[in-house]
């Protein structure tokens with residue numbers, strides 16, 4: 001069920017007219033991998049299901065698929081041009097283990113079974129820097145409360161941002177969130193304390209743009225406390 005009161009946390013659904021190749025991928029491939037709520041869970045036999053929220057052009061998504069051939073992944077992205085870009089790169093042999101939720105992730109979470117995801121990635125969520133837009137930021141206590149039951153015990157959550165005030169908000173929400181352990185991440189929202197991207201985190205387009213502009217990025221890894229977790 002769609003909650004119409006939600007304030008969109010994304011900017012736009014479509015940027016410009018798509019090129020023929022993108023339009024073709026969008027029209028032909030998306031129906032093969034598009035996730036419908038009635039088809040959740042989509043991969044009953046999967047060893048693990050991972051979730052990427054706001055995958056943009058899919059650079060990180062594609063790289064994780066390449067490096068983790070037994071994992072199934074759901075990617076959420078309302079932005080058409082981003083979805084098309086991802087689909088162009090997606091190999092047909094991976095169609096079975098990929099599903100795209102071409103909507104707001106918050107409309108998906110309530111149909112996800114409990115303890116479903118082993119990994120969740122939220123990389124460079126829209127920062128909404130203007131004060132009046134802060135309510136549009138995705139990472140809030142309410143959102144985490146919604147995401148929480150879908151995480152397996154011992155599941156990992158990766159979050160990254162280059163926006164200092166948003167990093168502060170993310171740390172307020174996630175550092176000290178009951179049951180969530182900080183495995184790796186800066187001690188504060190001061191960019192002086194931020195370290196380079198950890199090994200094994202594929203780069204994203206937004207991140208590369210930020211670095212080119214001379215910005216630093218904060219990378220945070222959390223784990224849901226459980227039998228296998230490190231604390």
Ligand SMILES: C[S@@+](CC[C@H](N)C(=O)[O-])C[C@H]1O[C@@H](n2cnc3c(N)ncnc32)[C@H](O)[C@@H]1O
Nearest residue numbers: 009010054056079104105123124126204205206
């Ligand atoms: C700043 S971009 C970063 C994209 C990509 N992760 C990267 O680092 O290049 C944030 C993306 O999150 C998507 N997004 C924002 N809110 C979302 C939501 N509620 N559900 C799914 N995707 C969302 C936007 O459409 C946008 O493509």
